[in-house]
Amino acid sequence: MADIRENKDLRNLPACVCEFIRLVIKKMRYRKRVRQDVQDELTAHFEDELKDWPSDQQKEQKARKLIAEFGDPKLLGVLLRRAKKRCRPLWRTIVARTFQTVGVLVLCLIVYTIWFMSGKPTISVDYLAQLNQMRRPPLLDEDNAWPHYERAINLYIEPVRDGVVEEFISFRDEPGLLEGKLRFRDLSEDEQAQILQWIQQNKKYWDNVPAEQQNVILKCFEYNWVPIFKKRHLLYRGTSFSSMTNCIIETIKERKEVTEDSIYTAAGHAEKAGFPDAEVIDWIKQDKVPRNYLEALSVAVLDEWIKRYKDLPKSTLEGLSDSEYEYISPWVKQNEPAWQEFVKGSLKSYCYREVQYNPKDKDRWLLNILAPHISDLRNLARLGIWHSRINLKDGKTRQALGDCLALARAGSHWQGKGSLIDQLIGLSIGAFGHEEMLHLAQVQNLSATDLKELHQQVVQIYPQGYRLINIESERLWFLDIVQHVFTDGGPGGGHLVPSRWPQLTGETPSASESELGIFMPLSAAASMIHARRDDTVARFNELFDKFTEIAKMTPYQRHVRNLRSDDFVSQVPKYRYFLIDICTPAVDRASEFGYCGKASHEATVTILALKRWRLEKNAYPPTLDELLAAGYLKELPIDPYSDKPLIYRRTDDDFVLYSVGPNFTDDGGVSGKDSKGQPRSWRDNGDTVFWPVPEAKANR
Amino acid sequence: MKSVGIKGIAMKFESQLLKGIAPVVVLEILSRGPMYGYELSQAIEQRSGEILTLGKGTLYPLLYNLEAKKLVRGRWEEAATGRKRRYYSITGKGEVELAKQKAQFKELNAGLKFVFGGALSPA
Numbered sequence: 083m084a085d086i087r088e089n090k091d092l093r094n095l096p097a098c099v100c101e102f103i104r105l106v107i108k109k110m111r112y113r114k115r116v117r118q119d120v121q122d123e124l125t126a127h128f129e130d131e132l133k134d135w136p137s138d139q140q141k142e143q144k145a146r147k148l149i150a151e152f153g154d155p156k157l158l159g160v161l162l163r164r165a166k167k168r169c170r171p172l173w174r175t176i177v178a179r180t181f182q183t184v185g186v187l188v189l190c191l192i193v194y195t196i197w198f199m200s201g202k203p204t205i206s207v208d209y210l211a212q213l214n215q216m217r218r219p220p221l222l223d224e225d226n227a228w229p230h231y232e233r234a235i236n237l238y239i240e241p242v243r244d245g246v247v248e249e250f251i252s253f254r255d256e257p258g259l260l261e262g263k264l265r266f267r268d269l270s271e272d273e274q275a276q277i278l279q280w281i282q283q284n285k286k287y288w289d290n291v292p293a294e295q296q297n298v299i300l301k302c303f304e305y306n307w308v309p310i311f312k313k314r315h316l317l318y319r320g321t322s323f324s325s326m327t328n329c330i331i332e333t334i335k336e337r338k339e340v341t342e343d344s345i346y347t348a349a350g351h352a353e354k355a356g357f358p359d360a361e362v363i364d365w366i367k368q369d370k371v372p373r374n375y376l377e378a379l380s381v382a383v384l385d386e387w388i389k390r391y392k393d394l395p396k397s398t399l400e401g402l403s404d405s406e407y408e409y410i411s412p413w414v415k416q417n418e419p420a421w422q423e424f425v426k427g428s429l430k431s432y433c434y435r436e437v438q439y440n441p442k443d444k445d446r447w448l449l450n451i452l453a454p455h456i457s458d459l460r461n462l463a464r465l466g467i468w469h470s471r472i473n474l475k476d477g478k479t480r481q482a483l484g485d486c487l488a489l490a491r492a493g494s495h496w497q498g499k500g501s502l503i504d505q506l507i508g509l510s511i512g513a514f515g516h517e518e519m520l521h522l523a524q525v526q527n528l529s530a531t532d533l534k535e536l537h538q539q540v541v542q543i544y545p546q547g548y549r550l551i552n553i554e555s556e557r558l559w560f561l562d563i564v565q566h567v568f569t570d571g572g573p574g575g576g577h578l579v580p581s582r583w584p585q586l587t588g589e590t591p592s593a594s595e596s597e598l599g600i601f602m603p604l605s606a607a608a609s610m611i612h613a614r615r616d617d618t619v620a621r622f623n624e625l626f627d628k629f630t631e632i633a634k635m636t637p638y639q640r641h642v643r644n645l646r647s648d649d650f651v652s653q654v655p656k657y658r659y660f661l662i663d664i665c666t667p668a669v670d671r672a673s674e675f676g677y678c679g680k681a682s683h684e685a686t687v688t689i690l691a692l693k694r695w696r697l698e699k700n701a702y703p704p705t706l707d708e709l710l711a712a713g714y715l716k717e718l719p720i721d722p723y724s725d726k727p728l729i730y731r732r733t734d735d736d737f738v739l740y741s742v743g744p745n746f747t748d749d750g751g752v753s754g755k756d757s758k759g760q761p762r763s764w765r766d767n768g769d770t771v772f773w774p775v776p777e778a779k780a781n782r
Numbered sequence: 783m784k785s786v787g788i789k790g791i792a793m794k795f796e797s798q799l800l801k802g803i804a805p806v807v808v809l810e811i812l813s814r815g816p817m818y819g820y821e822l823s824q825a826i827e828q829r830s831g832e833i834l835t836l837g838k839g840t841l842y843p844l845l846y847n848l849e850a851k852k853l854v855r856g857r858w859e860e861a862a863t864g865r866k867r868r869y870y871s872i873t874g875k876g877e878v879e880l881a882k883q884k885a886q887f888k889e890l891n892a893g894l895k896f897v898f899g900g901a902l903s904p905a
Binding site for chain 2: 123124127129130131151154158164165168169
């Protein structure tokens with residue numbers, strides 16, 4: 083608005099009038115155009131009032147009188163503003179009101195957001211104590227297996243990562259790996275002759291290497307790493323054993339010389355504990371790199387290669403080869419103390435391990451509790467299997483069977499209660515034991531005494547019946563999550579706290595403030611939409627009660643009723659209960675694992691009973707009912723995928739025992755397979771055959 | 783309206799008593815022809831025999847309120863001298879409202895006459 087004194091019409095008015103009008107207009111605080119109109123109108127009024135007063139002094143007096151009659155400029159400004167607002171058209175009123183309403187709402191939203199974001203959870207319930215109480219036996223005594231397992235874990239010596247021992251262990255776990263392994267016998271006769279001739283021609287270079295340096299190089303081979311020197315032996319590099327082997331063989335085939343440049347290398351250090359980096363580097367410093375090093379090394383590599391893979395097994399049912407025995411038995415013997423502790427633990431009646439919070443987690447989430455034992459137990463189970471195989475190779479069948487039993491018993495310790503992860507680990511370890519037991523029974527003719535004893539011991543593993551999966555601990559997980567991510571109190575019992583999202587989605591327990599910044603608006607919006615605490619907990623409990631019922635059903639029962647836990651979860655509105663959506667356990671799958679474990683155990687008991695029957699009566703029974711009637715079995719083994727007994731059929735001098743598998747279809751005893759065509763249990767493209775034990779073969 | 787004076791004697795009326803009169807008076811004056819603010823305030827004083835005066839602080843808020851109710855209409859006009867003034871004229875709706883208010887005052891006056899007898903007649 084132009085300065086009121088600038089208006090040419092006002093120049094003739096006294097200063098007090100100008101000031102008065104200026105004040106009134108200022109107090110109006112309205113649109114510029116409207117204020118201009120009012121200013122013009124007031125100006126015209128004062129001009130008309132003062133036009134008849136000729137002298138300035140008289141005008142001044144009259145003006146002051148008029149100003150007094152107009153009254154308080156502030157009040158007048160307010161009255162004029164109100165009146166002018168009433169004059170505005172309806173649409174303008176609506177627009178103004180709308181902006182005001184939006185402004186008020188935005189302000190309320192800001193205040194609400196500040197209140198919302200500043201909320202903090204209150205941790206009031208110790209769910210860890212409840213979780214521990216779930217697994218705690220009535221009386222803690224010396225019959226607890228955990229101290230033994232813990233000692234076994236501490237005593238365990240793992241094989242060198244990616245080293246030769248690890249490689250040999252993997253062949254049995256993944257028969258497909260054998261296919262990718264180049265073996266001397268896979269080469270043509272001419273190629274074999276060519277390589278042997280080359281070795282013979284260059285052997286002298288290896289023989290000239292001092293014994294001490296030979297030992298260092300052979301030590302490197304244990305790590306599947308080969309030390310190479312480049313740039314006239316001044317630069318220490320390295321390459322993998324398999325890469326070096328392939329390079330040498332190709333060079334020999336092409337009748338070329340093995341040179342530094344023909345070998346792909348990476349950094350010299352293997353970065354593994356125990357690798358003799360220092361000794362090799364010392365050779366450079368002391369100028370003691372062996373003469374014709376590359377030729378000498380190539381001879382050593384080829385010798386090692388031929389020795390390693392000359393008799394690799396072609397199938398999982400073959401006995402331990404000499405090379406497997408040679409490479410794995412030192413590691414197994416090295417771990418004898420660990421294994422013996424494990425066996426001691428397996429003989430105890432229960433295993434109770436008090437779960438603890440992760441000390442790095444200052445918020446103490448159940449999500450982050452310490453579970454270091456999981457991979458350790460798995461390692462010990464793998465050790466147990468190889469201990470059994472080594473014993474079998476050494477002719478110690480009873481000890482080998484004892485190792486399998488130890489695994490089966492240890493597995494049972496973790497089943498039926500506690501966290502889902504622990505229970506699944508127990509299932510896995512137990513499965514190792516049962517599978518190896520059956521494998522042993524297939525490749526070895528067990529005596530009647532051994533069979534009877536084994537049968538009785540396997541039955542004794544679950545004296546009160548097989549322990550299926552118990553998902554109750556998952557309820558505690560969720561309730562703990564709730565108390566960590568919801569405030570305690572307020573509307574609906576509390577709201578979701580946006581700053582807790584990183585912990586919930588798997589970030590480190592203490593996500594930095596800067597990491598939260600970018601996603602905070604999204605987290606805040608999602609948290610505002612989410613249902614309140616009481617509603618969320620009620621909804622989850624309702625859902626979880628259904629899950630508990632579903633978990634008790636066999637896969638067949640769920641299949642017939644078309645019941646899936648995911649269907650119940652999908653009925654819950656995701657946008658309002660996404661916490662439930664992301665924190666729901668895989669109930670169907672976990673329950674299925676439990677029933678598969680049960681079927682495997684019952685199948686093992688049945689197979690041992692059949693084997694006993696065969697030895698005593700020189701033939702297998704026509705049906706499993708005979709075993710039941712004769713007391714060899716207390717109950718028939720039930721197929722979780724048909725709710726009927728496992729399918730048993732006699733063959734020529736053997737039998738077949740199988741489950742119809744996850745496709746609920748009898749495929750006539752044809753085993754399901756993985757993507758590489760190897761037989762696997764519990765696949766939906768075939769049956770799960772317990773007997774005869776399916777054989778996984780290498781195709782080369 | 784803040785004060786009413788019978789000739790020579792100033793008298794203050796209760797503001798609530800006068801509250802409803804001002805708009806009717808303004809509408810009645812404007813019904814006789816368009817006027818601008820100053821002109822209107824002079825006309826009220828003159829045509830009421832100097833009994834009624836409209837306070838300056840009340841005049842323009844009253845006019846704007848009547849304009850908001852669409853009882854009067856304002857428009858700018860430029861005089862021959864070049865001076866701009868805002869003239870107010872009564873609308874049709876204002877005419878109707880004026881007639882209604884005048885009828886109500888007649889009824890009121892008749893009723894008060896019965897109550898006070900001849901006491902309301904001018905001396």
